[in-house]
Amino acid sequence: MLGRSLREVSAALKQGQITPTELCQKCLSLIKKTKFLNAYITVSEEVALKQAEESEKRYKNGQSLGDLDGIPIAVKDNFSTSGIETTCASNMLKGYIPPYNATVVQKLLDQGALLMGKTNLDEFAMGSGSTDGVFGPVKNPWSYSKQYREKRKQNPHSENEDSDWLITGGSSGALAGPDPRDSTTVHEPINKPFMLPSLADVSKLCIGIPKEYLVPELSSEVQSLWSKAADLFESEGAKVIEVSLPHTSYSIVCYHVLCTSEVASNMARFDGLQYGHRCDIDVSTEAMYAATRREGFNDVVRGRILSGNFFLLKENYENYFVKAQKVRRLIANDFVNAFNSGVDVLLTPTTLSEAVPYLEFIKEDNRTRSAQDDIFTQAVNMAGLPAVSIPVALSNQGLPIGLQFIGRAFCDQQLLTVAKWFEKQVQFPVIQLQELMDDCSAVLENEKLASVSLKQ
Amino acid sequence: MAAPMLRWGCRGRRWAFARVDGGSCHRRGAPTGSTSNQIRGESSVAQQPLHTAQKTRKGEHKWAAVVGLEIHAQISSNSKLFSGSQVRFSAPPNSLVSFFDASLPGTLPVLNRRCVEAAVMTGLALNCHINKKSLFDRKHYFYADLPAGYQITQQRLPIAVNGSLIYGVCAGKKQSQVIPKTVRIKQIQLEQDSGKSLHDNLRSQTLIDLNRAGVGLLEVVLEPDMSCGEEAATAVRELQLILQALGTSQANMAEGQLRVDANISVHHPGEPLGVRTEVKNLNSIRFLAKAIDYEIQRQINELENGGEILNETRSFHHKLGCTMSMRDKEGKQDYRFMPEPNLPPLVLYDATSLPAGADPQQVINIDQIRETLPELPSVTREKLVQQYGMLLEHSFTLLNEVGLLEFFQNVIKETRAEPKKVTSWVLNTFLGYLKQQNLAVSESPVTPSALAELLDLLDSRTISSSAAKQVMDVKNRNPRAINKLIGLVRKATQSRADPVMIKEILEKKLSL
DSSP: OTTSOHHHHHHHHHHTSSOHHHHHHHHHHHHHHTGGGOOEEEEOHHHHHHHHHHHHHHHHTTOOOSTTTTOEEEEETTSOBTTBOOOTTSGGGTTOOOSSOOHHHHHHHHTTOEEEEEEOOSGGGOSSSSOOSTTOOOOOGGGGSHHHHHHHOSOOOOBOOOOOOOOOTTGGGGTOSOOTTOTTOOOOOOOSSOOOOOOSOGGGOEEEEEGGGOOTTSOHHHHHHHHHHHHHHHHTTOEEEEEOOTTGGGHHHHHHHHHHHHHHHHGGGOSSSSSSOOOSOOSOHHHHHHHHHHHHSOHHHHHHHHHHHHHHSHHHHIIIIIHHHHHHHHHHHHHHHHHHTTOSEEEEESSSSSOOBHHHHTTSOHHHHHHHHTTTTSHHHHHTOOEEEEEEEEOTTSOEEEEEEEEOTTOHHHHHHHHHHHHHHHOOOOOOOHHHHHHHHHHHHHHHHHHHHHHO | OHHHHHHHHHTOSOOOOOOBSGGGOOOOSOOOSOOOSSOOSSSOOOOOOOOOHHHHHHTOOOBEEEEEEEEEEEOOOSBOSSSOOBOOSSOSTTSSOOTTTTTOTTOOOOOOHHHHHHHHHHHHHTTOEEOSEEOOEEEEOOOTTOTTSEEEEOSSSOSEEEEEEEEEEEESGGGOEEEEEEEEEEEEEEEEOOOEEEEEGGGTEEEEEOTTTTOEEEEEEEEEEEOSHHHHHHHHHHHHHHHHHHTSOOOOTTTTSEEEEEEEEEEOTTSOOOOOEEEEEEOSHHHHHHHHHHHHHHHHHHHHTTOOOOOOEEEEETTTTEEEEOOOTTOOOOOOOEEOTTSOOEEOBOTTTOOTTOOTTTOOBHHHHHHTOOOOHHHHHHHHHHHHOOOHHHHHHHHHSTTHHHHHHHHHHHOOSOHHHHHHIIIIIIHHHHHHTTOOGGGOSSOHHHHHHHHHHHHTTSSOHHHHHHHHHHHTTOHHHHHHHHHHHHHHTTTOSOHHHHHHHHHHHTTO
């Protein structure tokens, strides 16, 4: 059941093949079994079971809230969850329990999703490998997969991958829509329930391939898959053309100036006064602030704050921040021009290569890694465009490789429609964690008995 | 030099001035013992420009003083500028604090419509150009009463610019002339107020109350077109009246709803402007004038003695009557201004640019606001002059004194006496008594009806004017007048009645 797609599980719930509580317990035991992955900071077992109970009642009464009702989800620990510790993997927020839910969390809960827990990340999400959080690095489950192990035929290294397993498949409709608490939200209403249409006609599509994304550091495997993907579209009658995004090479530097400046500003609130960690020093306000922030933040966070403050200094503001904003405009214009030439969607790699072993990854510092690894994905932040990464195929090592689709501004639906079609074509294999799963079933049996006695 | 300055300060009376630039500052008369909080048209606490002893000795050029003001007015609104928590004075500490006000991570600002309207109204009343597009910025500094570590303000492109404020300085003999003066308004911007810190030195701790954190402020920046304390004070008073007439701020300085910082420098006319200092902590109109005049004199003295003026922030200490440096050794703050990424540009419309079918809840129409502006003080004064034939300076007095205009209008309503008579009685006799006994209009024992009745009697010649004045004396509980009355009663009873009883009965009858 746990290896199925969300839609399949949802159907199973509706048909009564499995109850929310059973599903929840399966999930919880798998989480326990895979504790060594260090994917979770908090497991909210009681909350999840209670939500499962309520979901079950709804299904019994034929009043399910929708496709997400009873579906287990986990939320990255930099999203506020009311009553549940939210740490951002930082000492600064250890023990911090928010009094409100982030909008996306609230939307999920309103749909009846079950909150399994909060997942691990780089401290304040600053990094590219989920290695630099205060609770330790996250291990890539693929390192334990049958697919990888067979290829390597030796003990797996712990590896890097973001533990951002949110939802797969087509239920993004539950989350779509304006956020009234965000002043920069787009005010277009979404008709609920939102279903992605099937791609009507691939031959009407025009796919753009940005030539500047073919960088020397790109692994041959990824390049090959990128090429195959382009061919796939072409074979279905779509137009595939090369486009140019000439300011691509400035994108990383531009991003770093703007990002660190915002970080310096956003992190100014962490002073130990209202919430979070507070040091023991009380000689003066300044001393307290300084010690609290030194103790609360790791050097990655502190480094970004210092850089950002540097760029925002009066004497530097024009040369760095304003300059970066201007370059940002050029980068955004690159995309506008590309889309204006008739392109519907851009197709690019997501990463330079497959996942790298942890020990190799940490040979370079966080900033270097981020600069390298973000190369394909951060330009869309600057251009304000929707993008999605789809797993395509396994590498020779048995590790997943994905490709990125970038859509026009506010054309999320078109983007996801194309991505959905592509996902169907490539039929990326499900991760085989069979050994873990088998152990899991045994555990489940015992749990079932336990849960029966609980109900009394 | 410190000693001479303190000497000036501790005298506790108005400054004698070095001659300042010709007609820029008009003063007259000797100081009264008044404790009024406001500069009134009628009786000013100003002085003639005098030469100081030093001046004549050195035979120097004239000095000109240049004063600019930064005024923060708390917007009168139900909720805060970017969050829904309530705006209220004197609530229990930290009882009006939303998640956003406390800077909880992940919270975002949402702009308060009423605050924007207040800014537009104020901008229009001050003849400003309203920017149809304005931007929000973050101004960063660390302080315990600033939870986010930055204040959201409008540094780059504020909501209103290039306006003017006309105020009337009373001058000439007997203060009978009102000279209109203009001060240019550089800009008006929306920004957040900070929380409050209460320093508990006894326990070596500072307590923070965030009730005020996030309340909407209008910052009104006045160009350095003023040249002395009186001009600044008069300008501020006029601004207060305008804000109160608009309803955009209650502008009560004592309650912290209006705060003024002054930027002051001196120079010789014809030469470049001098180094300016900023003077803070001015919480009444009276102290404002005092502090500015003190600082001008301090700078003159300093320069004449070969010293130099530092570009620094100074605080006014009203008990000592002087300004003192607030300088710390860390040097100037760099606020690291940055655009506020969580707020889109603020776009306003007018009749021509309003999009068709726009939801009125979602847009602000400048023209509509202009049409519904309340009557401004200058118009009210004009009307008084036209309607009641009073002098312009009388109208200034009526508006400057809190509650006096309403009192006046109520008397007019109820009496058939001539308006000029009413004006004279209200401004001279009535106001005079109030000042003598240091009362506000609201505390007056004489009601409008009572005065109206008195004036009717006067008008019908039932009583004489001196008799009327005596009645006022009694009503105002002037002890001599009361005793006189007691004496008359006693006489009438041929000294048989007990004076204490007479007093009781009289007080009851007169409902004193």
